[in-house]
Amino acid sequence: MKVGLFIPCYINAIYPEVGRASCELLRRVGCEVDYPLDQTCCGQPMANAGFERDARAMAERMNALFDKYDYVVGPSASCVVFVREGYPHLLKDYREHACVDARIWEICEFLHDVVKPARLDARFPHKVSLHNSCHGVRRMDLSSPSELHVPYHSKLRDLLAMVDGIEVAEPERRDECCGFGGMFSAEEGAVSVAMGRAKVSRHMATGAEYITGADSSCLMHMQGVIDHDKLPIKTIHIVEILNSSL
Template sequence: MKVGLFIPCYINALYPRVASASYELLVRLGCDVEYPLDQTCCGQPMANAGFEQDARPLAERMNALFARYDYVVAPSASCVVFVREGYPRLLEHREGHACVDSRIWEICEFIHDVVRPERLDARFPHRVSLHNSCHGVRRMGLSSPSELNVPYHSKLRDLLGMVDGIEVREPVRRDECCGFGGMFSVEENAVSCAMGRDKVRDHLSTGAEYITGADASCLMHMQGVIDHEKLPAKTIHIVEILNSHS
């Protein structure tokens, strides 16, 4: 399978180690991976700010850049959801295999549902608290929403269960929003920070050393709370754990 790795702009700028871990993990799992060097933002920030049509040139660029790959994989649920749901509105005269919105996957979703490994050669001897991001839960099905009367499942937890030495916990309010929400954190920063503090406290109640999840934006928001209040925890993206040998 030919995989094109899409790295969202904020991960490229702030968390390049997540990008490297994503590439290394997919290669270790047997994927033929390429990272197109000319990629840029998918357009989500403009759309979230109410200027979706301004994202059209970026959608056209991304659609062309990733046209030759069987799968497009990204370590960000929110960006993947925007491409899947926003690009059909933005792109016109699309045909068959060239439609990137039909071939893009969040990396944990891709590993869990497509690659389906029986084991991972990874070790992370720490207690972690699992963070479920809103896009991942309610737009992508990475876990089951707590408001639905259905048996609980979590693709992230399934993957973490393949890591040697790890102890996985989940907070009491396991899929409550951390308060980031993209533009929400800018326009309603006081509410956003209050939600972030509540969420971090909920995670710390598990006794975890690390908070992990699949969206670097949520982890960045919570790390800001941790740093500001000097709390005894760290955040780490799930791909760094799945790719870990420590």
């Protein structure tokens, strides 16, 4: 399968190791991966701030750039959700079969639902606390929302179960927001930080060495709390664990 790798702008700028791990992991499970060098922001920050005209230009560019791929895969639930749900409203003369939103996947759901690897040949001998990001849980079904009172499932946990040596825990209130929320963290800084501290403390209560999840934005927010308060825990994106070599 031919995959166009979509790396969100903040990952490209701040967490390039997540982009590299995503590319390597997809190739390890048998995908033909291409990384279009001309890609830019998907347009989510502009759209969230109310600048739809600017967001539309980004959407048109991304739609054209990724047109030739069978699948478009990215390591960010929030960006992928924006493309899926936002592009049909932003793009002119929208036709579903011709648009990238019909072919875009978050990397963990792509591995879990499309590739379905029997094994990953990965090793990570550490205890991790699994972070469920809001977009991944409630807009992408990466795990089941607690408020629905349905049987619990987690695609992230299923993938981590293939990693040798790992111990996976989940915090109390496992799908409660960490406080990042994109524009929310800028507009409501004090509330955002308080939520982040509460979330990190619950992850630490599991006894984990690392907090892991599928959204670098959430991990970045919590790492800011960790660094500021000098806490004995670290964050790591799930693709870095899944790509860790035996």
